[in-house]
Amino acid sequence: MSESTSIRPRRRTGPRLAAARDALQHQREWFATLRGQTEQGRPLALVNADAPQELFRAMDVPYVVNQWWSSIISAKRMSGRYLKALRERGLPDDVEQYSALPLAEALSPRGDDAPWGGLPTPSLVLAECTGDSMRRMFQLWESELGVPFWPLESAAAETVAVNWWELMRHDWETAIGSARIDLLQDELKALIPRIEELAGARFDEERLAQVMALSNEQAEWNRRTRDLLAAAPRCPVPVDDIIPAVMIPQWHRGTSWATAAAKSVYDEVSSLVGEGRAVVPEERHRLMWIGRGLWFDMDFYRSFEQSHGAVFVWSMYLALAADAYARYGDDPLRALAARFCAFRDQMYTPPWSVEWYVKEAKTHRVDGVVHLISPDSRSSWFTTHALRQAGIPVLEIRADNADGRSLDPRAMHDQVARWIESLPDQSQGC
Amino acid sequence: MRPIDAQQAAAALRAAHDDRALHARQFAAQGRPVVGYVGCDTPVELITAAGALPVRLAGRAGRDTSLARTYLDGAVDPQVVNVLAAILTPEDGDPVPDLIVITHDCDASLQLFYTLRELRRTGTHSCPPVHFVDLLHLPGEATRRYNLGRLSRFADQLAAWRGRAVNAAELAEAVADHDAARRARTALRKQRASALTGGEALRWYAASTAMPPRAYADTLTAALTGEFTRPEGRPLFVSGSTHDTTDVYDALEGDGWLVVGDDHDWGDGGDQPPVGEPTLEALTDHYTREVVPSTARTPQQIASAARGAVTRSGAAHLLTYCRQYDDAHRWDHPARAAAAGVPAALLRDQPYAGLDLPALTAQLAPQEAQMTR
Ligand code: SF4
Numbered sequence: 001m002s003e004s005t006s007i008r009p010r011r012r013t014g015p016r017l018a019a020a021r022d023a024l025q026h027q028r029e030w031f032a033t034l035r036g037q038t039e040q041g042r043p044l045a046l047v048n049a050d051a052p053q054e055l056f057r058a059m060d061v062p063y064v065v066n067q068w069w070s071s072i073i074s075a076k077r078m079s080g081r082y083l084k085a086l087r088e089r090g091l092p093d094d095v096e097q098y099s100a101l102p103l104a105e106a107l108s109p110r111g112d113d114a115p116w117g118g119l120p121t122p123s124l125v126l127a128e129c130t131g132d133s134m135r136r137m138f139q140l141w142e143s144e145l146g147v148p149f150w151p152l153e154s155a156a157a158e159t160v161a162v163n164w165w166e167l168m169r170h171d172w173e174t175a176i177g178s179a180r181i182d183l184l185q186d187e188l189k190a191l192i193p194r195i196e197e198l199a200g201a202r203f204d205e206e207r208l209a210q211v212m213a214l215s216n217e218q219a220e221w222n223r224r225t226r227d228l229l230a231a232a233p234r235c236p237v238p239v240d241d242i243i244p245a246v247m248i249p250q251w252h253r254g255t256s257w258a259t260a261a262a263k264s265v266y267d268e269v270s271s272l273v274g275e276g277r278a279v280v281p282e283e284r285h286r287l288m289w290i291g292r293g294l295w296f297d298m299d300f301y302r303s304f305e306q307s308h309g310a311v312f313v314w315s316m317y318l319a320l321a322a323d324a325y326a327r328y329g330d331d332p333l334r335a336l337a338a339r340f341c342a343f344r345d346q347m348y349t350p351p352w353s354v355e356w357y358v359k360e361a362k363t364h365r366v367d368g369v370v371h372l373i374s375p376d377s378r379s380s381w382f383t384t385h386a387l388r389q390a391g392i393p394v395l396e397i398r399a400d401n402a403d404g405r406s407l408d409p410r411a412m413h414d415q416v417a418r419w420i421e422s423l424p425d426q427s428q429g430c
Numbered sequence: 431m432r433p434i435d436a437q438q439a440a441a442a443l444r445a446a447h448d449d450r451a452l453h454a455r456q457f458a459a460q461g462r463p464v465v466g467y468v469g470c471d472t473p474v475e476l477i478t479a480a481g482a483l484p485v486r487l488a489g490r491a492g493r494d495t496s497l498a499r500t501y502l503d504g505a506v507d508p509q510v511v512n513v514l515a516a517i518l519t520p521e522d523g524d525p526v527p528d529l530i531v532i533t534h535d536c537d538a539s540l541q542l543f544y545t546l547r548e549l550r551r552t553g554t555h556s557c558p559p560v561h562f563v564d565l566l567h568l569p570g571e572a573t574r575r576y577n578l579g580r581l582s583r584f585a586d587q588l589a590a591w592r593g594r595a596v597n598a599a600e601l602a603e604a605v606a607d608h609d610a611a612r613r614a615r616t617a618l619r620k621q622r623a624s625a626l627t628g629g630e631a632l633r634w635y636a637a638s639t640a641m642p643p644r645a646y647a648d649t650l651t652a653a654l655t656g657e658f659t660r661p662e663g664r665p666l667f668v669s670g671s672t673h674d675t676t677d678v679y680d681a682l683e684g685d686g687w688l689v690v691g692d693d694h695d696w697g698d699g700g701d702q703p704p705v706g707e708p709t710l711e712a713l714t715d716h717y718t719r720e721v722v723p724s725t726a727r728t729p730q731q732i733a734s735a736a737r738g739a740v741t742r743s744g745a746a747h748l749l750t751y752c753r754q755y756d757d758a759h760r761w762d763h764p765a766r767a768a769a770a771g772v773p774a775a776l777l778r779d780q781p782y783a784g785l786d787l788p789a790l791t792a793q794l795a796p797q798e799a800q801m802t803r
């Protein structure tokens with residue numbers, strides 16, 4: 001999902017969100033400042049997207065999100081060159097590339113053409129040991145580059161309450177179960193002294209409480225935006241506009257800027273809905289895309305608007321920002337642990353992922369789902385099955401989203417077009 | 431069990447390997463339950479203490495896995511898909527467990543658990559009840575505390591399942607039996623290179639996961655008193671993916687290799703020190719710190735272990751074998767190869783129970799030529 005920030009606006013037919021423009025500009029300025037500060041000796045943390053960044057925020061240690069930086073490398077078309085550095089060391093250049101790109105950059109010779117001037121060498125790398133490769137991959141920061149790696153466990157639950165999206169905000173203890181929260185909370189307590197060392201300051205629980213409050217408020221704005229888009233009679237904003245406008249503030253969670261940015265997205269969308277704006281004036285098919293985005297062909301999503309009156313109305317990025325982050329509670333450290341200890345399950349692990357897609361499909365009144373199954377997709381049979389059980393048509397496409405070579409765009413376009421033509425036409429009142 | 435001679439013992443080990451349901455059927459015939467498990471860090475003593483026979487679920491080459499592949503798709507080690515097929519549609523010779531226990535030793539095991547949980551929840555397919563024991567392996571105290579909680583929960587689940595808690599005497603006996611099996615396995619590890627083909631050693635190891643532990647300890651100990659001569663073949667150390675069948679070893683040895691050592695958990699890598707004390711705390715320490723799945727080891731740990739094992743076994747070559755989708759081992763291949771100090775090959779994307787022999791030769795030949803120059 002972090003790949004989303006690499007999206008560049010292209011052909012424009014619908015309204016263009018000012019919030020997306022502002023966010024992109026903010027991101028550049030922020031990064032330039034950060035580079036300047038690290039040159040002057042300030043510490044820098046590199047943190048995986050599903051690890052508790054808020055702890056660094058609360059202690060004023062600047063951090064970069066690993067996958068966001070990967071998206072910048074990809075957008076600047078530097079992935080191939082950097083991955084070569086892995087290959088030359090006999091390391092895989094085709095396993096979890098998205099998490100590996102910043103490491104690959106750090107192992108590559110520094111060039112003048114590094115994206116945004118290049119990522120300064122971090123003082124600490126933090127990641128959860130998900131899957132089989134993360135621990136080994138991140139350990140290379142330490143063994144090859146001397147950058148300390150702090151691993152966190154990635155625990156899994158035996159049983160979970162299905163309706164996580166209803167429970168998570170307040171009753172996360174029930175949704176997740178105490179054991180996993182205890183574990184991450186204990187790990188965070190062990191991590192705090194290390195961050196204190198970096199920060200040269202003591203951890204202040206009050207400050208973390210403020211960060212959590214701001215990020216919860218940001219999540220509420222995202223929720224309102226999502227609900228607004230779900231309920232709007234016609235889709236007012238193209239999905240590729242919403243994604244950067246929502247995602248960039250996610251990397252700044254816990255700041256007033258990010259909360260204000262999320263509010264401005266809501267305000268903007270809300271006035272578009274008020275004006276009765278629509279991406280497709282005669283909206284005949286509302287579609288949902290499940291799976292990674294087609295980063296090599298973003299125009300794909302817009303290409304059925306004129307021809308078929310079909311519009312993609314849902315993005316996982318906004319929906320997760322709406323449902324997956326908010327955690328209220330008196331103990332900010334425990335609430336933070338609860339935000340991340342089951343984070344990936346929300347989108348990847350059945351029954352959570354499966355039932356959540358069904359719920360989102362229904363609330364967004366979609367007429368069909370395009371389900372992209374990439375080679376590393378999980379539980380895709382269950383997702384498709386549950387949607388069809390709920391009466392929602394599903395088109396399955398098997399492809400590797402990161403790699404344009406694995407499918408023929410023309411053929412895929414035709415396949416989706418034919419499938420859309422087979423759907424009931426909403427404008428005829430079916 | 432009657433004392434048996436070395437030859438009979440070897441035949442008994444082979445039988446337990448060739449028919450993995452042999453002992454399970456005997457247990458079932460006595461009205462005792464069988465627990466099928468997946469994961470090298472399964473706390474088998476708790477299962478034994480609860481009066482059940484723990485049998486590690488294994489795949490079989492040539493099995494029809496299309497239904498299993500439908501549910502468990504994505505980049506998942508085909509070995510685990512094969513195990514799922516055995517659970518969904520058992521064939522002759524597959525143990526039919528009353529309960530399945532899965533641990534978090536690697537992503538494939540976790541995905542198998544999620545798949546079975548979802549099949550049961552949605553009523554898509556009937557299968558035995560499944561327990562998941564989420565044991566983790568970072569060195570910190572937080573992990574140890576978490577694991578202690580997982581083990582006590584699992585003990586409670588087993589108690590509820592059989593209707594009675596495990597008592598101290600049962601746990602003590604189970605720990606003693608499994609420790610005896612561990613000691614016998616360690617003796618096998620030390621002797622194998624000079625005594626057995628790799629395929630035979632793997633059969634003897636595999637028997638430990640399908641037999642009652644005390645019977646295994648006695649049988650293996652008896653088998654190891656036999657007279658051995660060192661088998662022929664170019665000594666090779668095998669690292670990377672697990673081998674739950676001997677197909678790959680048999681193919682290698684048919685080609686003139688001799689597998690003298692390995693570090694996956696069905697083979698030498700399953701070597702464990704004894705647990706000792708029959709307490710949940712001791713089991714927690716054991717399964718947190720002594721039994722560390724390869725996915726939880728750092729490349730440095732793997733490299734130094736490989737260096738030691740290659741030296742001890744007298745291996746003159748190293749193979750990192752990666753099944754399709756089991757790519758994690760590729761991250762530590764360079765460090766492992768460098769530490770081993772012998773010609774090393776990496777075979778990736780290998781099919782379940784198969785390997786690309788010409789590719790192995792092609793990778794090793796130039797390195798050998800360079801060494802003899
Ligand atoms: S899985 Fe989603 S949240 Fe995690 S890094 Fe990838 S995109 Fe970001």
Ligand code: SF4
Binds near residue numbers: 507536538670671
């Ligand atoms: S071989 Fe690979 S898949 Fe199998 S247990 Fe080891 S890490 Fe997991």
